[in-house]
Amino acid sequence: MSTPYSRITGTGSYLPPRRVTNDDLARELAGRGIETSDQWIVERTGIRARHFAEPDVTSSELALHASRHALEAAGRSASDVDLIIVATSTPDMVFPSSASILQHKLGVAGCPAFDVQAVCSGFIYALTVADAMIRTGTARCALVVGAEVFSRILDFSDRTTCVLFGDGAGAVVLEASDTPGILASDIHADGSHVGILCTPGHVSGGQVTGTPLLHMDGQAVFKLAVRVLEDAARTVLKKAGKTDADIDWLIPHQANIRIMQGTARKLKLPMDKLVVTVHEHGNTSAASIPLALDAAVRDGQVKKGDTVMLEGVGGGFTWGAVLLNM
Ligand code: UT7
Numbered sequence: 001m002s003t004p005y006s007r008i009t010g011t012g013s014y015l016p017p018r019r020v021t022n023d024d025l026a027r028e029l030a031g032r033g034i035e036t037s038d039q040w041i042v043e044r045t046g047i048r049a050r051h052f053a054e055p056d057v058t059s060s061e062l063a064l065h066a067s068r069h070a071l072e073a074a075g076r077s078a079s080d081v082d083l084i085i086v087a088t089s090t091p092d093m094v095f096p097s098s099a100s101i102l103q104h105k106l107g108v109a110g111c112p113a114f115d116v117q118a119v120c121s122g123f124i125y126a127l128t129v130a131d132a133m134i135r136t137g138t139a140r141c142a143l144v145v146g147a148e149v150f151s152r153i154l155d156f157s158d159r160t161t162c163v164l165f166g167d168g169a170g171a172v173v174l175e176a177s178d179t180p181g182i183l184a185s186d187i188h189a190d191g192s193h194v195g196i197l198c199t200p201g202h203v204s205g206g207q208v209t210g211t212p213l214l215h216m217d218g219q220a221v222f223k224l225a226v227r228v229l230e231d232a233a234r235t236v237l238k239k240a241g242k243t244d245a246d247i248d249w250l251i252p253h254q255a256n257i258r259i260m261q262g263t264a265r266k267l268k269l270p271m272d273k274l275v276v277t278v279h280e281h282g283n284t285s286a287a288s289i290p291l292a293l294d295a296a297v298r299d300g301q302v303k304k305g306d307t308v309m310l311e312g313v314g315g316g317f318t319w320g321a322v323l324l325n326m
Pocket of ligand 1: 035036037040041044045120159160161163197217218219221222225255256259283285313314315
């Protein structure tokens with residue numbers, strides 16, 4: 001049976017315990033002859049620390065903890081879930097999906113489970129897909145997760161990228177609802193920019209070929225991000241029949257405080273409506289938005305009934321936004 005709306009009924013997140021400050025990282029990189037500093041990283045990005053998973057901890061493991069917290073917050077158990085979508089660019093294996101592995105770890109079977117790969121926009125894509133599946137009656141209770149172990153694909157000889165990223169997971173339970181939750185979404189990709197943010201390795205003939213470590217042209221990504229984030233925000237506001245003034249909270253992908261503040265300024269939002277976790281999490285790619293959302297819910301910033309703008313941007317090039325009522 002189709003339903004008019006989908007709505008978030010619970011959020012959860014999980015960070016691996018090992019917290020690495022900029023000074024810790026600078027010391028580690030100095031041992032490799034690479035110079036960086038807390039001052040440079042804070043000034044250019046806003047990042048002060050990130051979390052790194054231990055070598056045997058996978059995305060699905062981080063996803064499991066975040067999912068349990070989200071299910072608990074929603075008052076649901078894993079057996080209530082009839083759809084699992086995991087947004088990740090650092091899956092446990094080439095295949096099967098981390099969503100299938102997560103399903104098994106949750107102790108359930110049968111419901112559809114699949115990964116979405118849209119890099120740092122992955123959670124926006126996954127939420128958009130889950131919303132559409134709920135509104136068409138394919139699912140009623142979806143677990144939507146962003147989970148990453150970007151530390152696995154960082155090139156620790158490249159100071160322009162390795163200081164930016166971290167590991168973590170965030171999750172939401174999205175359920176069929178008679179009252180509006182997700183108000184509008186807007187997702188895009190432009191594959192002509194593949195080369196500016198990529199991990200250009202693959203498995204072929206039993207070997208990894210190409211470069212299996214992250215490469216980014218930071219300035220090119222920065223310029224594109226600022227432009228497309230404003231466009232996506234304006235589009236979802238228009239689709240939902242809302243204006244800038246209706247936004248209670250802006251939760252952008254947590255990559256760089258300067259991009260986030262630039263977007264808030266363009267939307268004429270005061271900085272105290274911007275949810276910021278990048279200082280403590282770094283850029284956790286597909287996990288960053290649900291991690292920030294859960295942090296804001298748990299510390300009492302985002303409350304039931306608030307109107308929240310989520311925005312993602314990343315490799316692909318991909319971007320998008322979701323406007324929702326909590
Ligand atoms: O998740 C997807 C979205 N990703 C993003 O949004 C990332 C977007 N890009 C950015 O956030 C920024 O471009 C960066 C943070 C990556 C770089 O900041 P920037 O202000 O664009 O710096 P830059 O690349 O222009 O580098 C400035 C200087 C350079 O030195 P010279 O050429 O001026 O002598 C770099 O070599 O800073 C140097 N530099 C560093 N110095 C100390 C680059 N990385 C570091 C470092 N520590 N880690």
